Amino acid sequence: MAKTGADILVSTLGELGVEAVFGIPGSHDAHLYNALRKSSIRTVLTTNELFAAFMANGYYRNSGKIGTMMAIAGPGFTNAITGLAEAFFDSVGMVCLICKPTELPGKTFQLQKINEKEIVRTVTKGNFSVEAGSQIESTLRACYELASTGEPGPVLMEISARELSRKADLTQSKEPHNKHQRPPVDEQSLNDVVNLIASSPRLIFYLGQGALSASHRISEFADYLEAPVLTTTSGRGIIPESHSLSLPSDLIEDVAGVNSMMESCDLIIVLGCKFTHNGAKGFRLNFPQDKMIHVDASSQVLGANYPPRIAIQADISDFLDALWLTRDRFESRKSGWKSGEIDKWRQALIKDKHKKSFPEPQFEGMAPPTAAAFFSSLGDLLPKNTCLITDSGLHQMMARKYFEVSAPRGLVVPADFQSMGFGIPAGIGAGLADPDRPVVVITGDGGFALCGMELSTAVREKINMTVFLFNDNSMGLIRVHQLRKTGHDHAVKTGTIDYNQFSASLGIQYFRLDHNIPYVLEKSMSYRGVSLIEVGLSDTRDFQKASAKGVLRNILKI
Numbered sequence: 001m002a003k004t005g006a007d008i009l010v011s012t013l014g015e016l017g018v019e020a021v022f023g024i025p026g027s028h029d030a031h032l033y034n035a036l037r038k039s040s041i042r043t044v045l046t047t048n049e050l051f052a053a054f055m056a057n058g059y060y061r062n063s064g065k066i067g068t069m070m071a072i073a074g075p076g077f078t079n080a081i082t083g084l085a086e087a088f089f090d091s092v093g094m095v096c097l098i099c100k101p102t103e104l105p106g107k108t109f110q111l112q113k114i115n116e117k118e119i120v121r122t123v124t125k126g127n128f129s130v131e132a133g134s135q136i137e138s139t140l141r142a143c144y145e146l147a148s149t150g151e152p153g154p155v156l157m158e159i160s161a162r163e164l165s166r167k168a169d170l171t172q173s174k175e176p177h178n179k180h181q182r183p184p185v186d187e188q189s190l191n192d193v194v195n196l197i198a199s200s201p202r203l204i205f206y207l208g209q210g211a212l213s214a215s216h217r218i219s220e221f222a223d224y225l226e227a228p229v230l231t232t233t234s235g236r237g238i239i240p241e242s243h244s245l246s247l248p249s250d251l252i253e254d255v256a257g258v259n260s261m262m263e264s265c266d267l268i269i270v271l272g273c274k275f276t277h278n279g280a281k282g283f284r285l286n287f288p289q290d291k292m293i294h295v296d297a298s299s300q301v302l303g304a305n306y307p308p309r310i311a312i313q314a315d316i317s318d319f320l321d322a323l324w325l326t327r328d329r330f331e332s333r334k335s336g337w338k339s340g341e342i343d344k345w346r347q348a349l350i351k352d353k354h355k356k357s358f359p360e361p362q363f364e365g366m367a368p369p370t371a372a373a374f375f376s377s378l379g380d381l382l383p384k385n386t387c388l389i390t391d392s393g394l395h396q397m398m399a400r401k402y403f404e405v406s407a408p409r410g411l412v413v414p415a416d417f418q419s420m421g422f423g424i425p426a427g428i429g430a431g432l433a434d435p436d437r438p439v440v441v442i443t444g445d446g447g448f449a450l451c452g453m454e455l456s457t458a459v460r461e462k463i464n465m466t467v468f469l470f471n472d473n474s475m476g477l478i479r480v481h482q483l484r485k486t487g488h489d490h491a492v493k494t495g496t497i498d499y500n501q502f503s504a505s506l507g508i509q510y511f512r513l514d515h516n517i518p519y520v521l522e523k524s525m526s527y528r529g530v531s532l533i534e535v536g537l538s539d540t541r542d543f544q545k546a547s548a549k550g551v552l553r554n555i556l557k558i
Helices: 005-015 030-037 049-063 075-089 133-148 161-165 188-196 209-225 255-264 316-324 341-353 372-383 394-402 423-433 446-453 454-460 477-487 497-504 517-525 541-557
Strands: 020-023 044-045 067-072 094-100 126-130 152-160 203-207 230-232 267-271 293-294 310-313 385-392 441-445 464-469 509-512 530-539
Touching: 005 030, 005 133, 005 161, 005 316, 020 049, 030 044, 030 161, 044 049, 044 161, 044 423, 044 454, 049 067, 049 075, 049 423, 067 075, 075 094, 075 152, 094 133, 126 133, 133 152, 133 530, 152 161, 152 385, 188 267, 188 310, 188 316, 188 423, 203 209, 209 267, 209 316, 255 341, 267 454, 293 316, 372 446, 372 464, 372 517, 385 394, 385 423, 394 441, 394 477, 423 446, 423 454, 441 446, 446 464, 454 530, 464 517, 477 541, 497 530, 517 530
Parallel strands: 020 044, 020 067, 067 094, 094 152, 126 152, 203 230, 203 267, 267 293, 293 310, 385 441, 441 464, 464 530, 509 530
Antiparallel strands: none
C-alpha cells in the first residue's frame, strides 16, 4: 500500500529506535507532524531551534543514543546552526531533519531558500537531500548510520514539503541499505600492543569521550595493570574519580607535572580521544610518539595533533575485549610504579587543581562560603549516578575544578564550542533519555537569560530536574577576563530578576540557598518535577586582585 513521505519517514524513525524528536513545527511540515501525532515517538516542542539541538545533544551525552531534532528551512534552520556546531565539536551523534518549502522552477528569490548544506558543510559529518519519496527510508537510515559510526557527529537531511505529502512509489526504492560493519581489530596491531604491555612496567591510560561505553572493561584493566588513569573533560567518570588510580587532569595548571609523569612512564594507551584544544590542555600536553598507542573508531582522529607509535582504528569496546582475551600473555608483568608513587602524583595533581587560578566568588549561605565547600557538599548529597550538566561560564570552571564525578556520563559540559544557553535544554534532553537517572543542571544568570524559558518545556514534558542558578548579576567569566586584562568591567551586568516570581509563573518549585545546603537540596531532590535553586554570589578579594593586576598591566604598557 502506498504511503506518504511523512508516514515513511516517521515509521523509519520508529524502526531506528528513535524515542523523541525536538523542534518547532512550521507551515511546511504539517504532514510530518501529523504522522508524528499518530506514532509513539515523543514530540518535544521547544522555544527555539537552537535549544532543540542542545536537547538532542544532552539526550546523546546521557545515553549514547542518537539525538534527533527537526526544523523548517530558513530561520528555523539558521537558529539551529550553533547547536549543530556544538554537536560537531563535542562529537555528538545527532540527526537534524530540515523541511523545505516546495520550489518553483525558473524562479529566483524564493521563500526561505538558502543553501543549507553549504552553510553547515564544515560543522556536520554529512548532508543529504531527498529528491523523491522512495528515497526517504534509505537516506534516513544512512543518516543515522553516519551519525553513529566512527567519530559521532551531526548529520543534516533536507526534504521538501511536497515529498512529505505525496504518496511514494515504494517499488522504485533503492536496494536495501547495507548496515555498516565495524572494522575488526587488526590482529598484528593487537599483537604489537600485547608485546608492548608485557614489556612496559609503567603504564598510563588517557581516556576521552569515545571510551565511555567501555568503562567497566577499563576499570578491570586499570586494576589488572595497576595503571593510573587520566581523562579529558568529556571522559570524566569512566572510572570513579574517588578511585586511587584516577588522577585529576581537568583544569589543572601544572601541565608540566603531567608531562613529567608522561615522560617517566613506559607506555601511554590513549582511548577514544581526538586531542582537541581542550582535550590536550591547549595542546600543552606532551605525548611522546615512541610511547603512545592511540585507539579510536575514527581514522581521521588517529595521528591528528599527536602522532602515535601504533594507531588502531577500532571500536574501544571491541579493542579492549580482544585485548582482555590475551591477558595471559602479560599476566606475569609487574607494575613498575613504586609503592606510593601513584598516590604521590594523585595528591600533587589534586593540590594543583585546587589552586585558585581564577577569581572565585563568595557563596552566600554557605559556611565556609567557598566554591570548594559548595561542591563538596553537593557531591556528598547527590546520588553517585547523577548526571551533572553545566552551561558555559565561571560556574562551569568551578564545577570542573571541584565536583568529583562518580559515573560515566556523570559530567556534561559544552566542551569544545562552549555555547552559552546549553545547560537547561541539555538537561531536558538528558532527563528524557534516562528518566531514572538524577539530572542536575548548574547555570549562571547570563546563560539563564538565554535559555530560561526552556524551563516551561521541562514543566510541560514533566522532566525531573534540579537547576542551580548561580546569580552574581553579571556575565561572570567575561567579567573576570575584562578585569584581568583592563582592570575594568563593562557591559557585563545582567540586572536583577525576581526568580521566585519567575518560577511561580511556570509552576516551578523555587528555593534560595540562604541556609543549610543539605536541607535545601533534600527538599528540592524529593520534589517530582523542576526545582530552581538560586545561589547568591558576591565578590571576594580575588576579584579586587584581578582588577588591580589589570590596572597595573595597563600602566606598564604606557
